[in-house]
Amino acid sequence: MKAATKRGQAASAAVLVAIIAIVLIGFVILLPPADRAELLGEGTTSKTNTSSDTTDLEDLVIEKTLLEVTPGRIDYLAQDKFEHPLPVVTIYTQTESRVLAEKNRVYAKEGVFSEEVSTFPFAVPDVENTKNIILSFVIEEITGGRLVISLNGEEIYNAVVEAGSASPIILSKNYMSQDNTLTFSVTSPGIAFWKTNEVSLKNVQVVADVTSIESQSSRHVFLLSETEKNNLERVTLKFQPECVYDAVGKLTIAINGHEVYNGIPDCDIAMIPLEISLENVYQGENKITFSTEHGMYILSHITLDSNLKEVDFPTYYFELSHEEYTQVQDKEMRVRVRLDFVDVVTRKTGDVIVNGHIEQFDTKDVFYAIDISDDVEQGNNAVKIKPKKTVEVRKLDVDLVK
Structure with missing residues (x-):
């Protein structure tokens, strides 16, 4: 009985050990390769992409500057x-006829011992856009003399009138202002000093065509x-x-x-x-x-x-001698393009095109370096900046580095 119990305990322990081993193996398998190699004590090898490793390029020593220019602002247009x-x-x-002012009755008289004139003020708010200004009235009574009407001190009417007549008078804009006064009077009876000339008008109105x-x-x-x-x-x-x-x-x-x-x-x-x-x-x-x-x-x-107009992206040229080109081919030298921007806030994206080969940049840093050693040729070389959004490039350098 005791032997059977011991065998059962041994079997349980073996199962537990097996489960723990499986878990550990799974954990090791799921680790990243670098961490797994470090855990197992294995050596590691890495391959650096020199064309995108900006830090590595910045550590190199400049042997010769092949090109140094200041491109400035380079616009990008998504549409033409x-x-x-x-x-x-x-x-x-809108032009409509309006009554600018009206007065029920006007009375004036003139005699040797008495005189009375009547004034009638009216306003023309917009003289320039007011036309066909007319004074109308009905002569209720006149005992003698001539009816005299003045506009802002200028006589505009002087005539013999009869009771019951209504003679519209056109008021000239030459004498008009925003604030105006009409004066009504009657002439003197002259040598008939014992008489008094009187005139009475009713329904006095100033109307005009006003344009809004x-x-x-x-x-x-x-x-x-x-x-x-x-x-x-x-x-x-x-x-x-x-x-x-x-x-x-x-x-x-x-x-x-x-x-x-x-x-x-x-x-x-x-x-x-x-x-x-x-x-x-x-x-x-x-x-x-x-x-x-x-x-x-x-x-x-x-x-x-x-x-x-079509944007003409700037193209710049630099020379690479036979000796320099050979050094680049033999990996003794490298050719680096460095873009210096004006800020560290905006995102700068685009292409640097070297002899037709496209190298992309995408950064928020104030500078960006690209290895173009595989793109250069002996003799004349061309480099063009083609942004994917408007960018300001403070300086562009092409350097032979080591």
């Missing part, structure tokens, strides 16, 4: 055309980026006007205060694109204004299209 759409624009003027210009113009803003502005080749404005040809005045379009169109377009027909001078558009905010003399315009499908 930008559209700046604007909302529908409605501009119009609150909606006469509309201003909008569009933006140009620095890259777009620096590479502009052509800017065009397109729109479709909806209007009634005989009922509208000239349409004026200005960009940043520069007039680019002034005329009456063909109503309800898409406009031929208007080319805009590149000097009239700025980097950042630009203002475009639409206005009309009179009438109503509805302008739709408004777009400002900017066509960009």
Whole structure:
């Protein structure tokens, strides 16, 4: 009985040892190769990619500088055309007849021993856009003499009138200002000193045609980026006007205060694109204004299209002598390209193209080094920077290093 118990305990212990061994083996297998080799005491070998090991390249000594240039800002354009759409624009003027001022009754008299004149003030808030200003009244009674009317001290009417007549008088804008005064008087009876001339007017009104210009113009803003502005080749404005040809005045379009169109377009027909001078558009905010003399315009499908010229990425050249080229081929020397940027914040990505061979860079560091030993040739060599986003390169060096 005791023998059987001991055999059972031995079997359990063997199973436990086997489980522990399996777990340890699995743990070792799952370890990274370097850690597994270190745990097992094995030697390790590593292969350094010299073309991407920036730290290794920076430790090398410069034997000769083959090229040193300052490329500066290099733009990247993902597209060669930008559209700046604007909302529908409605501009119009509205002219209506208005009563500027009115007075129920005006009375004036003139005699040897008595005199009375009547004043009638009225305002014209917008003289420029007020037309056909008319004074109207009804002569209720006149006992003699001539009716005299003055506007701001200038006599505008002097005539014999009869009771019951109503003679509208056109008020000249030459004597007009924002604040005005009409003066009504009657002439003296002369040698008939015992008489007094009197005049009485009713329903005195000043009416005019007033044009509202609150909606006469509309201003909008569009933006140009620095890259777009620096590479502009052509800017065009397109729109479709909806209007009634005989009922509208000239349409004026200005960009940043520069007039680019002034005329009456063909109503309800898409406009031929208007080319805009590149000097009239700025980097950042630009203002475009639409206005009309009179009438109503509805302008739709408004777009400002900017066509960009093809970016010419800079190409630089350096020479490699026969002796230098041989040293590079024999691995005695290496050729290094180093890009120095202006900041450590933005991400810099792109290609360095050496004799048609592409070496990529992608970094946030202030510099980046690339081994181009496998790409160089004896004699003349070309290196081009082609960014994948706009980048500023403070300096580009091609060095023979050891």
